[in-house]
Amino acid sequence: MSLLALTILFPLIGFVLLAAGRNKLPEPVAAIIGVGAVGLSAIAALFAGSNFVNSGASSQVVHLWTWFNVGGLAPGISLHLDGLSLLMMGMITGVGFLIHVFASWYMRGEEDFARFFSYFNLFVASMLLLVLGDNLALLFLGWEGVGLCSYLLIGYYYQNPANGFAAIKAFTVTRVGDVFLLIAMFLIYQQFGTLHTATIVENAHSVLAGDHSLAIWTALMLFLGAAGKSAQIPLQTWLADAMAGPTPVSALIHAATMVTAGVYLICRTFTVFEMAPEVLQFIAITGAVTLLVAGFAALVQTDIKRILAYSTMSQLGYMFMAVGAEAYQAGLFHMLSHAFFKALLFLSSGAVILAYHHEQNIFKMGGLFYKNKFLFACFAIGGGALAAIPFVTVGFFSKDAILGAVWVQGQQADPLYACLYWVGVAGAFLTSIYTFRLIWVVFFGKENTPYHEIKGVTYWAPLAILGVLSTGLAYFLKAPVEKVLNTAKIPAFNIPEALEAGMHSAEYTAVGVALVGLVVGVVLFAFAYKAVKAFASTSLGAGLANICRNAFGFDSLYNIVFVKPYLLLAKIFGRDPIDGMWLALPAIVQAGHRFGSARQTGSLREYASSMALGVAVILMILIMLQIVGK
Template identity: 65%
Template sequence: MNLLFLTFVFPLLGFILLAGLRDQISEKLAAIIGVGSMALSALTALYVATDYLGQDTQGAYYHQILWTWMHIGSFAPSFGLQLDGLSLVMLGMITGVGFFIHLFASWYMRGEEGFARFFSYFNLFVASMLLLVLGDNLLVMFLGWEGVGLCSYLLIGFYFKNPDNGFAAIKAFTVTRVGDVLLLIGLFILFQQFGTLDIYEIIVRAPEVLTSGSPAVTWASLMLLGGAVGKSAQLPLQTWLADAMAGPTPVSALIHAATMVTAGVYLIARMHPVFQLAPDVLYFVGVIGAITLLMAGFAALVQSDIKRVLAYSTMSQLGYMFLALGAEAYQAAVFHMLTHAFFKALLFLSSGAVIIACHHEQNIFKMGGLRKTIPFVYVCFLVGGGALAALPFITVGFYSKDEILWQAWAAGHPELFWAGIVGAFLTSIYTFRLIWLVFHGEEKTHAHKIEGVTYWLPLGVLLVLSTCIGALLQHPVGHVLNNVLPEFVVNAAVAHDKHFVEYTAIGVALLGLIVGAVLFAFNYASVQKMANTSVGAGIAHIWRNAWGFDALYHLIFVKPYLMIARLLGRDPVDRIWGVFPVLVRAGNSVTTNRQTGSLRGYAAAIVIGAVILLMILIVIQVLGK
């Protein structure tokens, strides 16, 4: 386990090499460095995991201090790493799924300008995420947190020659910075309470130092939640995620599956002892997740861009994870995060294959009939879409999502359960719509065949993991997490409701697929007719624009900011100081104009001055008596 540091050092070295040599090396060498560094990281993670699980004290907390980061008075945070069950699951997910995304990217980005630059950012992204989940204190975690924010900006705006992509990158960076500021405030509160930012010490001492429901723990939890909703694109900081599709498709896969958006879920799960001392805030986490998953589900129903449909599905699935965290189903949330990484990476990489086959076309209404041209990608979409819709028994999404719904019900939160049920219904409809419009019907864009081992191998592995075979990880993952996250205990009074919950979830998922088939396969003309009515068009416009949050934020924040910027652009401070030279010049003008050389004028001025002084003296004398 002493090789743990190499898991993030390898991609960091890849970044340094590619950043320094990117204009001097070939695509092949850049791919070898970029993908090879991820392969070494994944192999090191596998070795570390094997060593960790082979120890007699399974579930122990392994701590590796690399150096003392800084020493300011009594504040001396280390630059160290930690390994326990939660960070081990995250480590495997990031390096494993991240490697296959890197491998696919070496095929997808072939011939693109800035190939080596792309992989340098990609490697730094993974290194930052690994630092985030392995950091032994909240300061190291925050360093990784800011690192993924920076890399998201660089990768979303990779095609920077298009101004819209630059604006999308700025938007993602700005919106997530709002959450980062809140997170930083939360860290200040925790340091004020504990005198340290060491994660393990805060977790152990939380019940002793913090009082349940006190202002300190409430505000600390709210600030941590602010950081989490920013990175995981939950209400009200969700607006950046759909625009993040401006980056290359492998970037979307990495952000949405294995890295950035999972950071918020990890943070709340890691700091759950603090959140449990603020039960109202913890329940609020679940409410935010429930509202977000519903809003994103409706928005996904009307999108025309293949990647934006998947983006809103990511937002929705993250909502399920937040819902689970709010219901204290921590292990279910982490397991769904893992399974989501499998099938969402599969879906995004498959969409990348579709985009390449269709000559970079992303509008699903301009596709159709692709199942004949790219049948393997069609199978990948069927399996990935089935997992997204939680198709019963044969897909991995069924085992993780339905566990969340059951534990939300068993925790005594039926409102969260029913929100999840409605969300599952919407997911089935928009998943069927996506697959039907892209792969069935009349061919609108002629697609060419695609091939290459770096294309089909990542898809093949992720396809297998997205089936019920991936569900075999549920028990090992639960076993590893038992010593880190509390196991959900079902109240005996509601234990008999499990079959009701299962049958409801299965029935709703299947009903959604049937409704989707009726609407888009057999009665699509009626759907189009409804969409062309004033009511239908209005609803579609609201959903397509994500319920108008962008317009609202533009009105509340952007316009006032621009107005202030224009005001300050004229530099009012300099203008105020400019008054003094004006007064001096005016005084100089008055005095110099009085220098006429006329003796009569000077004599008159002396007499007038003497009269004025005499009058002042008389007034003073009178007032003095």
């Protein structure tokens, strides 16, 4: 069997074994199956990738069987490996394996341990199917699979009703995006006669050239599908609530992999978007607005995971801004670097949560620097990469490349991108502030909860590896990534020689503003925190904090516009008014029956009176008719 197929088959087998065993499997056995399945998948991916690179081919297709054949539509179960899917496969299996190892430590002692790893394995298999499928139908199957696993894992602690509601919310909002993706697939099949991805990419310029409005609608539907999965405005409200799941779930699904599926989809079908530049601009605007809204929201959160969730939303905004500026490779490299440092931050936060007896409020922690310097180092590296500290973190090399590309587009394509560049710079400023706030409060604030010692190789080894990958050493991955993306014909961003100096100045400006944000964070939270609390207690400060805490009220707006009307309709139609209308006829007959029965009294006097009244009424009617006739 193909090594490429084994990358999916191993976690799928792990899922079947764990699902069949469930509570019958001891924890060590379940951990070996769950972690081992993804480890074998990572090894298979390594060898498959090595063979592919050594072959010098631009792509490789492994046809397994035909899925179905209806009316000429015959999508196959075929796996497609090129530079883009190789990058995604390596990220999913590599980072996924490290998170599985950490989860075997983090979830120890939890009820339904095997159930957790069965969902985790199924997610990895679905995510690999999404990125390796050679047609949109197969991609959509994986797309729905990861959505299902996200729902199951967000609601893993289902005994708490709030977690169930969070899972339903994530499932519902992302399904809205999935409907748009389905519409895009219908439009693509109508125009191309196929869902084969390579054919779509190769022929988009010729097929969509004749109808610009259709190109716009197709690209827009694809983008809205991507926005739902990647938590971009207006479909972003689910991600923060998704933190109800166990922390390894937040690291793997809602930070490192699934939420980047939207970026992958746009880059995979980039030629469709090139036929609709207006949609590319809309994508860039959406990413910019999302990163700004998420940045303000992260400033005032108190839950450690929600802070990181909003930071994830913000970094995804940078990726969308990159692809909107046609800097696809910059966006994809930031996606890879983000997988490293955000997995590091989430797993580190999981260790912090366990160290403080499952406490997630940062203001109930404090003093961790003096208890666990390893966790501080992990947070410092991850936070530095998030804030794009220059040269020493991978975030600097990936995020600033995006801002530089957006600035270049603003100079040579559309002044709109110049405005978006400054929005991105403002987002970098906010990122530095809330990142410092998080680290300072947790590690140097007053200790409010007793510290619990944590240890174990399955705890520190994944963090150490991700920590190294989040430093500036990961810059050396940039050249190989660009090389494999070039083989996949993902366009490199063209920088005119005349704009190179200006682009570097724009990047340095972004770095400078981020460092200023760091200084502001130090001043506000290390030296002037009393003044911050005093401002927060004023009516203006409390109002602003409430707006930011609720992420500008999108949830409340959707509750008024969509949720309450839906519940009202559900209440009305739950009683089946149509069926009630048909019940009116037997009700009339029954009423007539009761009236007629009531008149059968057996009294001759009543019968005679009724007959006399009837005769009088008939005579009156006849007289009136006679008068009218004359």
